[in-house]
Amino acid sequence: MGISERKEKIIQAVVDSYIVSCEPISSAEIKQNFLPDLSSATIRNELAALEEMGYLEQPHTSAGRVPTAEAYRLYVDKLMPKRKLSKSELKVINSYFDHKITEIDEILRNTAKVITEITSLTSVAMVPNVKSAVVDSIKIVKLNDKTALVVIVTNLGILKDATVEIAEDLNEQYFITASNFISTAFHNRTIEEIMNPDDMINELLAEYEQLFRAIISIITDYVENGGVGDIVLEGSTKILDHPEYANVRKARAMLEMLEAKEQLAPMLQGSNDVSLNIKIGKDNEIAEGMPECAIVTANYRVGGVTIGNAGVIGPIRMDYSKVVSVLDYIGKTLNLLPEGKSVDDNNNDEE
Amino acid sequence: MGISERKEKIIQAVVDSYIVSCEPISSAEIKQNFLPDLSSATIRNELAALEEMGYLEQPHTSAGRVPTAEAYRLYVDKLMPKRKLSKSELKVINSYFDHKITEIDEILRNTAKVITEITSLTSVAMVPNVKSAVVDSIKIVKLNDKTALVVIVTNLGILKDATVEIAEDLNEQYFITASNFISTAFHNRTIEEIMNPDDMINELLAEYEQLFRAIISIITDYVENGGVGDIVLEGSTKILDHPEYANVRKARAMLEMLEAKEQLAPMLQGSNDVSLNIKIGKDNEIAEGMPECAIVTANYRVGGVTIGNAGVIGPIRMDYSKVVSVLDYIGKTLNLLPEGKSVDDNNNDEE
DNA sequence: TGTTAGCACTCATTAACTTCAACTGCTAAT
DNA sequence: ATTAGCAGTTGAAGTTAATGAGTGCTAACA
Numbered sequence: 001m002g003i004s005e006r007k008e009k010i011i012q013a014v015v016d017s018y019i020v021s022c023e024p025i026s027s028a029e030i031k032q033n034f035l036p037d038l039s040s041a042t043i044r045n046e047l048a049a050l051e052e053m054g055y056l057e058q059p060h061t062s063a064g065r066v067p068t069a070e071a072y073r074l075y076v077d078k079l080m081p082k083r084k085l086s087k088s089e090l091k092v093i094n095s096y097f098d099h100k101i102t103e104i105d106e107i108l109r110n111t112a113k114v115i116t117e118i119t120s121l122t123s124v125a126m127v128p129n130v131k132s133a134v135v136d137s138i139k140i141v142k143l144n145d146k147t148a149l150v151v152i153v154t155n156l157g158i159l160k161d162a163t164v165e166i167a168e169d170l171n172e173q174y175f176i177t178a179s180n181f182i183s184t185a186f187h188n189r190t191i192e193e194i195m196n197p198d199d200m201i202n203e204l205l206a207e208y209e210q211l212f213r214a215i216i217s218i219i220t221d222y223v224e225n226g227g228v229g230d231i232v233l234e235g236s237t238k239i240l241d242h243p244e245y246a247n248v249r250k251a252r253a254m255l256e257m258l259e260a261k262e263q264l265a266p267m268l269q270g271s272n273d274v275s276l277n278i279k280i281g282k283d284n285e286i287a288e289g290m291p292e293c294a295i296v297t298a299n300y301r302v303g304g305v306t307i308g309n310a311g312v313i314g315p316i317r318m319d320y321s322k323v324v325s326v327l328d329y330i331g332k333t334l335n336l337l338p339e340g341k342s343v344d345d346n347n348n349d350e351e
Numbered sequence: 352m353g354i355s356e357r358k359e360k361i362i363q364a365v366v367d368s369y370i371v372s373c374e375p376i377s378s379a380e381i382k383q384n385f386l387p388d389l390s391s392a393t394i395r396n397e398l399a400a401l402e403e404m405g406y407l408e409q410p411h412t413s414a415g416r417v418p419t420a421e422a423y424r425l426y427v428d429k430l431m432p433k434r435k436l437s438k439s440e441l442k443v444i445n446s447y448f449d450h451k452i453t454e455i456d457e458i459l460r461n462t463a464k465v466i467t468e469i470t471s472l473t474s475v476a477m478v479p480n481v482k483s484a485v486v487d488s489i490k491i492v493k494l495n496d497k498t499a500l501v502v503i504v505t506n507l508g509i510l511k512d513a514t515v516e517i518a519e520d521l522n523e524q525y526f527i528t529a530s531n532f533i534s535t536a537f538h539n540r541t542i543e544e545i546m547n548p549d550d551m552i553n554e555l556l557a558e559y560e561q562l563f564r565a566i567i568s569i570i571t572d573y574v575e576n577g578g579v580g581d582i583v584l585e586g587s588t589k590i591l592d593h594p595e596y597a598n599v600r601k602a603r604a605m606l607e608m609l610e611a612k613e614q615l616a617p618m619l620q621g622s623n624d625v626s627l628n629i630k631i632g633k634d635n636e637i638a639e640g641m642p643e644c645a646i647v648t649a650n651y652r653v654g655g656v657t658i659g660n661a662g663v664i665g666p667i668r669m670d671y672s673k674v675v676s677v678l679d680y681i682g683k684t685l686n687l688l689p690e691g692k693s694v695d696d697n698n699n700d701e702e
Numbered sequence: 703t704g705t706t707a708g709c710a711c712t713c714a715t716t717a718a719c720t721t722c723a724a725c726t727g728c729t730a731a732t
Numbered sequence: 733a734t735t736a737g738c739a740g741t742t743g744a745a746g747t748t749a750a751t752g753a754g755t756g757c758t759a760a761c762a
Contacts, residue, residue, distance in 0.1 A: 013654055024754090026753075026754055026755085027754080027755080028753095028754080038705085038706095039705065039706050039707080040706090040754095041705075041706050041707070041708090041756095042704080042705055042706070044754090044755065044756075045704090045705085045756095047755090048755090048756075058754095058755085059714090060712085060713060060714065061711090061712050061713060061754085061755070061756090062711085062712045062713045062752095062753065062754050062755060063713085063714080063753080063754065063755085064753085064755090066756065070469075102481045128668065136495060137494070137495070139492045139494065141492055143488070143500065143502070143504050143509070144487060144488070144504065145489065145725070149490070149502055149509070151492065151494070151500060153494050153495065158494070158500070158514070163509070172527075176527070177524075234661075236606075237603060237606045237607050240599055240602065240603040240605075240606065245599070246599055247599070248596070248597055248598070248599060248602060251591065251599060251602065252588060252591045252592075253412070255587075255588045255591070255606075256588050259586075259587065259588055310534050374762055375725090377724075377725060377726085378725080378726080379724095379725085389734085390734065390735050390736080392727095392734075392735050392736070392737090393733080393735070393737090394736090395725090395726065395727075396727095396733095396734090398725090398726090399727080409725095409726085410743090411725090411741085411742060411743065412725085412726070412741050412742060413723095413724065413725045413726060413740085413741045413742045413743075414724080414725065414726085414742080414743080415724085415725065415726090674739095
């Protein structure tokens, strides 16, 4: 049993209005701005029905209506208008990616920055699935008598550089040989395989056991340190711009959640198969007492390889339409990056 | 013209009380908790005099007194009681530094963390004076056909690792030779000298000019990117715990200032000669419209070498006594780090 | 049967007013 | 110089009344 087209129009009207005003919407408002051919009384009847159905709420008897999470759900799934980004917005996005970028970290940082700049919302970006990264090579460089630097190069970029303690009597040549040896052994293996080495690897690396253990320990540290890669947060104070968080109690709950970045990971993930993921309200109640909010994330690929997720986090009342357009356009832009194609060429959307 | 001892006692009473209550202090309160042998009327006379002198303020006529920045100044310079940290606090601090720490970054991160944990204030830590860091060696490692990693090791730790693009036909041996060559040329030079190479260096490095330029470019990037090293922020949401920032306007001003980390640098610096630096209110009005706050920073040395500044940032009404003790104790702890001495040995303070 | 005008009703918000209590400043006595 | 006593000031909290935005319902209408 679907709902009538007119009801859908009304839901859309309520959500659209509420997104900009953050105040209950009255029947008169809807008549004036969306359905001038109906009387406010008729609209009131519909509103009452929609409230009965769980799409709308009244803060108090004599107030207008406010959308529930259900309404937002319907809105983003079906009713939301496609938004076209303005020329200047496109320009801003392109400017973030129009120069050569080599490090995945930087791509993600830029992605987060540009999302925040355009949407005025707090944005997050993260590298997922470190375990499935494929090792290209491993370099071990002696820095001084006591320490060496381990660099693990993967298809997702430089995974991690960390220092390890070494015996003092090992010379540089030793590390060059070791690097080559270990690189060969690990080449084209995934991080996961290295963490659980099979007999072959174990045997192969017996000679460099100390270094080998150190490398595994670095990788394990890294993977277990939240099980995920870096999470980049941008514009966390934007949260305070929304009237929803006008009182300090709520604002703090939100900011504290953001400050504990690692706990955000499970909410950003889970969108690996889907390119766009919208979680509204209870959808993302990972932890007890988590503040109500909405999270929209996209799964980003560069040259066919998934490099991470990025998106926004904000009040349930957010401009989903704009957010989706931005995430979408950034996705297209990123996908074209490595081919060396100019980013200006991919602006052949609808219209 | 100094002020009488009794007046000082009263200022101390007002500040001490205000630090815990954040509410105007009445003459009766002072009598009860600090000066029971005087009548409240006498205290009122003194309070009026101190207000005249600029040390105290009344929010409104029928309210108690609140200390001005002047009063805090006098308090920290002269009146503040020496606080002894509790056993459990000392334990917490020691636990952050009782294992081998090699990277300066990690020391600073830990420092910030422990400061926040104990003071419940937002803390900052930064590496200053990159320019005067002395280069130990420089390593260039070929990662793949197109990129190489440059690692600059200084007396302050690994200054920066960054990738550079390289010509495809250079083999690994080339970089080993180049590393050695460049390392030798730069050894014991400061970053500043490298940024403005003299003729000798220029001549010496003519052979590796491309790499040489790339390295200088990395260093320049790094130094100009705020002119300072990393700034670590810890516990920024602690700001919201203080009643001073109960309204969102003020909270946002503060948080936005913190988010623009780089701008904090000049406020943390300037304490290179002094080991402890307390800036109250207008003392640190770097930018127009900066929220009123106090900043207490310490200059930290490990083995005689300054490694950075760290401290707290919070409302003018903060527990200076505790903050100073904490920063002080951490300073002593850090200073003993490299000698391998147990951190538990340095607990021979007063009492 | 769906739509609409009309009207009574509800309830948050605001302003005006009152009360209350916390302090002070001042005066006069010690 | 100190102090008791008291009048005076003022914000905070509580009360009441007026306001008006918006609804739900009823009865008439197409």
